[in-house]
Amino acid sequence: MRFLVSAVLLALLAACASADGDPRDPFEGFNRGVYKFNETVDEAIAKPVATAYRDLVHEEIRSRVRNFFSNIADLFIGVNNLLQGKLQDGVEDWARFAFNSTFGLLGIHDVASDMGIEKHNEDFGQTLGRWGVGDGPYLVLPILGSSTLRDGFGTAADIYTDPVGDFRPIRLRNSAVALRLVGARADLLDASRILDEAALDKYVFQRDAYLQRRRSLIYDGQPPREKRIEEGRSLRTPVNVEPAADVNNVRFAQHAHDR
Amino acid sequence: MRTIAKAALGLFAALLLGSAQGEELAPDVLVKNVTLEVVELIAKDKEIRGNRNKLIQLIDEKVLPHFNFTGMTALAMGQSWNKANAEQKKRLTEEFKTLLVRTYASALAAFSEQKFEFRPLRAKPTDTDVTVNVRVLQSGAQPVPIDYSMEKTAAGWKVYDVMVGGVSLVANYRTEFNNTVRESGIDGLIKSLSAKNRTFEAAGTAPQK
Numbered sequence: 001m002r003f004l005v006s007a008v009l010l011a012l013l014a015a016c017a018s019a020d021g022d023p024r025d026p027f028e029g030f031n032r033g034v035y036k037f038n039e040t041v042d043e044a045i046a047k048p049v050a051t052a053y054r055d056l057v058h059e060e061i062r063s064r065v066r067n068f069f070s071n072i073a074d075l076f077i078g079v080n081n082l083l084q085g086k087l088q089d090g091v092e093d094w095a096r097f098a099f100n101s102t103f104g105l106l107g108i109h110d111v112a113s114d115m116g117i118e119k120h121n122e123d124f125g126q127t128l129g130r131w132g133v134g135d136g137p138y139l140v141l142p143i144l145g146s147s148t149l150r151d152g153f154g155t156a157a158d159i160y161t162d163p164v165g166d167f168r169p170i171r172l173r174n175s176a177v178a179l180r181l182v183g184a185r186a187d188l189l190d191a192s193r194i195l196d197e198a199a200l201d202k203y204v205f206q207r208d209a210y211l212q213r214r215r216s217l218i219y220d221g222q223p224p225r226e227k228r229i230e231e232g233r234s235l236r237t238p239v240n241v242e243p244a245a246d247v248n249n250v251r252f253a254q255h256a257h258d259r
Numbered sequence: 260m261r262t263i264a265k266a267a268l269g270l271f272a273a274l275l276l277g278s279a280q281g282e283e284l285a286p287d288v289l290v291k292n293v294t295l296e297v298v299e300l301i302a303k304d305k306e307i308r309g310n311r312n313k314l315i316q317l318i319d320e321k322v323l324p325h326f327n328f329t330g331m332t333a334l335a336m337g338q339s340w341n342k343a344n345a346e347q348k349k350r351l352t353e354e355f356k357t358l359l360v361r362t363y364a365s366a367l368a369a370f371s372e373q374k375f376e377f378r379p380l381r382a383k384p385t386d387t388d389v390t391v392n393v394r395v396l397q398s399g400a401q402p403v404p405i406d407y408s409m410e411k412t413a414a415g416w417k418v419y420d421v422m423v424g425g426v427s428l429v430a431n432y433r434t435e436f437n438n439t440v441r442e443s444g445i446d447g448l449i450k451s452l453s454a455k456n457r458t459f460e461a462a463g464t465a466p467q468k
Contacts, residue, residue: 022434063398070400110398121401190369197459198362200435200451208434209426216425221404223425 024138025207031140035203038145042185047192050185062183064108069180070119071100071107072163079161080122084130092117121217124161125154129218138207146210286409286416287380289325290391294375297321301367314364322363327410327417328356334419335432339440339448347445354452355432361459373397387411 021028054062078093096112096119104111113119128150129135136149147155159165164180167173199205215223284292300307300317307313332352333340343351378392388410394402408420420429439448 066400067398113396113398119401190366194362194366194369197365198358200439200455204435204438205431208431212426212430213424221425 022138022207024135024211026137027139031138031207032203034140034142038140038143041143046181046185047189050182050189053182054186054189062186065179065183066187067100067104067110068107069164069176069183070110071097071104074100074119075163076158076161077120077122080124080127081120083127084122089120089122093120093122123154124157125151125214126218128154129214135211135214138211146206148211148214151214283415285380286382286389286407286411287377287391289416290393290407290409291377293321293325294377294393297367298370298375301370302372308368308370311361311364311368314367315360318360318363318367323356323360325416325418327412327419328352328359330410330417330419331355331359331429334429336436336440337433339437339445342440343445347449350449351445351452354449354456357456358452358459359428361456376402 025031074093074097078090078097081087081090081093096117097107099112099115099117100107100110103109110119125148133150135151139147139149139152141147141152141155144155164176165173167176195202195206297317300321304313307317329348329352332348332355335355336343336351340348374396376394376396378394380389380391382389388408391407391409393405393407395405396402403424404422406422407418408422409416409418420427422428436448439451443450
């Protein structure tokens with residue numbers, strides 16, 4: 001019996017050891033493939049179209065397009081806030097929708113923000129997270145990009161409930177979806193250039209930022225603290241350094257040198 | 260993809276800090292002064308956005324004095340920091356600093372008229388490690404929070420991490436750094452950082468929009 005237990009433990013350890021990569025990203029090889037595909041599509045189509053959109057269409061118009069789709073999104077942001085038990089936020093989202101759809105002329109003006117009713121950021125992935133569903137493995141979805149198993153399900157629900165999907169005739173719907181995509185990509189032109197410049201390995205940089213960002217969003221900017229400490233100690237590195245070498249102490253030790 | 264790139268933009272649009280006037284400024288006052296000063300300088304000088312060297316000079320003067328780059332590098336390295344000798348630590352810090360400054364210059368070039376909201380500091384006067392919260396307001400989108408982690412030193416308050424939209428700059432480099440160190444050692448990391456910085460220099464002369 002003891003032998004069996006140790007054998008199983010050994011096998012588990014071996015499995016961990018052989019998976020040299022990040023435990024949050026067991027499908028890294030596959031994900032990198034999809035990532036590369038997405039980059040190719042982006043370079044060939046999305047980025048050139050978005051660049052043309054930004055250069056040819058005045059910011060005033062682009063901002064109205066942005067507000068229009070942002071206003072539609074507020075409906076289900078409100079639903080998600082209610083599902084997460086955040087009654088006040090949900091009511092605010094619908095108040096935004098009401099004001100912006102009327103006084104804001106179908107949402108092209110964000111009058112609600114001017115009135116001090118702030119926009120929120122919610123989706124079904126965050127709702128699942130709030131309900132206690134873990135991230136699951138990191139996934140890169142074709143075209144859609146960074147996700148996790150949980151957020152993938154969330155995104156499916158987002159798409160299923162997307163009011164723009166109900167636009168008719170179909171041609172209007174398709175144009176609206178395309179315009180929204182182009183606008184969203186255009187808003188990211190600066191960001192994606194900065195990402196190119198900042199990252200040693202874009203894939204890793206983007207993955208880690210995504211996971212951090214989602215965690216922050218799920219907790220509405222107030223994630224519990226203990227995880228940070230855990231990250232700071234970097235559990236994946238073998239502990240062969242004396243306790244004083246802990247990262248958090250290094251910082252202060254460093255000051256002694258500076259002085 | 261959408262959220263992440265936005266976070267990345269915020270990340271660097273965020274490193275807005277600078278100008279030492281009086282060492283004992285409260286950390287939130289310091290952040291506010293420096294942010295407003297940098298934004299005003301950029302708004303005043305029309306050509307600065309297209310001129311990378313001028314931007315870098317502005318950052319050097321106004322922003323850098325308020326950052327603890329050695330501390331940032333140590334945090335980003337995690338436990339690998341202890342495997343580096345003094346000379347390697349110095350080079351790592353230099354290269355990481357160059358990378359951040361150049362990236363930041365590029366973020367400033369992309370900066371457009373946004374409004375800032377400076378939140379009151381929630382800390383005791385005796386605290387030596389605080390978080391200063393700033394928010395960037397924009398129409399049609401959720402405000403982007405920028406949190407500066409700052410600690411008190413003999414030379415005044417210094418920033419050792421910036422979090423934009425919940426993404427910590429320092430934590431975000433940690434995996435990359437650790438991967439590189441595992442594969443090619445500390446010197447490998449120094450090499451790949453300096454290679455990255457040199458591609459910048461080659462491309463940096465072209466005007467950025």
